[in-house]
Amino acid sequence: MKVIKKFKLDDTTKFEKYSYIYTISIVTLIFIYNLIRFSIFEGYDADAHIAYVDFISMYLPRDFVLPLEEHTYEYFSPPIAYLFPSLVQIICRNFIESADIVKSCQPIYGKLTQVFQTILLGASIYIYSKILKKLLNKNSVYNLTFLILVSTMAVNYRSFLMIRGEPYIIFFLSLLILNIIKNKDNLWEIKAKEIISFSLIVSGVMLSRQWGALLLPALLFLTLIVKKDARLNYFKFMSYVLILFLIISMPFFLHLLNNSGSLISFNKDPSGFSFDNQPSNFYNPLNQSAFKLFTNPIRGNFDNQYFPILYSDLWGDYWGYFSFVSNPNLDSWGQNSIGGYLGRVNLFSIIPFLIFVISFFKVKSNNLNREVVFYTKYSIIFSLIGYTWFLIMYPELPSGDTIKATYMLQIFFLLAFLSAIYTDQIKHRNIKLYILLNVILLLVFSHNVMAFIVHF
DSSP: OOHHHHHEEEHOOOHHHHHHHHHHHHHHHHHHHHHOOGGGGGGGTTTHHHHHHHHHHHHHHTOOOOOOOOOTTTTSSHHHHHHHHHHHHHHHHHHHOOOSSHHHHHHHHHHHHHHHHHHHHHHHHHHHHHHHHHHTTOOSSSHHHHHHHEEEEEEHHHTTTTTOSSSHHHHHHHHHHHHHHHHHHHHTTTHHHHHHHHHHHHHHHHHOOOGGGGGSSHHHHHHGTTTTHHHHHOOOOHHHHHHHHHHHHHHHHHHHHHSOTTTTSSSOOOOSOOOSSSSSHOOOSTTTTTTGGGOOOOTTSSSOOHHHHHHHHHHHHHTOSSSOOHHHHTSSSHHHHHHHHHHHHHHHHHHHHHHHHHHHHOOOOOOHHHHHHHHHHHHHHHHHHHHHHHHHSOOOOOOOOOOOGGHHHHHHHHHHHHHHHHHHHHHHOOOHHHHHHHHHHHHHHHHHHGGGOOOO
C-alpha cells in the first residue's frame, strides 16, 4: 500500500511527470539534430516528390494544375502534402536571384517543410493525448505510454522529415477521432458546422495519401454500435458528410480516371489478385533467414519477406535511410557495422510490439470509449488488409521495396493509441505493473535512440 500511495500524486505521478520530460527532451534534441543533418533529397522517391512540388508551384498562385505521369512518377498521389512546400517555393522564387530559381529554392522549401511536418507531429501527439485525457477521465493532457510508444517507433523520425502524405494522414486521423468523440457526445446532432468540419477532415485524410481510404470503411461499420436513439441521426449525419466528401475529393480521383484510366491509379501495372504473385517467403516469417531479425536486419537480408521487413523498418532502419547507406561516397556507419546494433533494437522492441498486440485484443470498451475503440480496431484491420492486398497486387520482386513502415504509419499510431488506453486500465487494477511496464518501455526507448539519429 505504501508503494501505491507513493505513486498516486493527484491524477498523475512524479514518475510520469519526469519520464515525460525525459522522453520529450530526448525526442526534441533528436529532431533538431536530424533537421540539420537530413536532406529531403535523401527521402523515399525524393526526386518524384520534389518534381511534384515544382510542377504545381509552377502554376500557382494563378492556377492549380496537377501533374501527369510524364511529369513525375508520384502523379497518383493526392496533393495535400505538396501544398506547403509549393507555397514556400512561390515565395522563394520572388526573393532570390539565381540562374536556376527552381533548383535553388528546393533546399529552402525542403528544410521548411521538414520543420512544418515536425510541428505537425507535435500537434498530432497533442491531439491524441487530448483525446486520451477525455476518454480516460484524466486531469492532465499528458499521456506517458502513448508518448513513449510513438517515440520508440524509429519510422516516425524518418517519415516526418520527408515530403510525403503519411504525416498528414496521422494529423487528420487525430482530428477525425476527436470529432467522433465530440459528435458521439452530442448524439450526432445534425448541425451544419459539425457536418462541414467532419467532411473537411475526412477529405483531408483521403487527399493526403491514398492509404487514407483504408480509414474510411470503419465509419460505416460504426453504425452497428451507435446508440439506438442516435442511429438515425448518425445515418443522416454521415449521408451529408458523404455528399460533401465526394464534392471535395472526387475532382482529384476523376483527374486520375481521365488521365490514367483508373480512380486508384499507380505507377505500376497491377498483376491481378493472386496469392501466387508473391513467393512463399513473403507470407512465412519463420524461414531460414528469420534469425537475422535479431542479428542483422538490414537491406537485402529478407528478400521481400513481409513481416521481417515491416517489423525491422518500424523499430529500426531496414532500408538504411538513417543508419547506413550503400553509397561509399557518403559517410555513415555502413552496413557492416550497424547490423548487430539494429538486431538488438529488434530484440528490445519485442516488448512494445507485444504491448501493441495484447492491447489490440485485450483493451476493454466502456461508455466513454466504445465508439473510438471500435473505430480504431476496425481501421487497423482494414488498413492491414488493404496494404496486404496492395503488396499482392503490385509485387516488387525480388527486393520488396514497397514494404515500408512509413506507408502504414496509421496502423502503428492507432496501436499506440489502443495501448495507452489498455495500460491506463492496467493502472487502475495494478499500479505497480503499470509503472513497471513504462520503466521497461523507457529502457527500450533509451537503448534504441541511436536508430533514430541520422548517421551521415
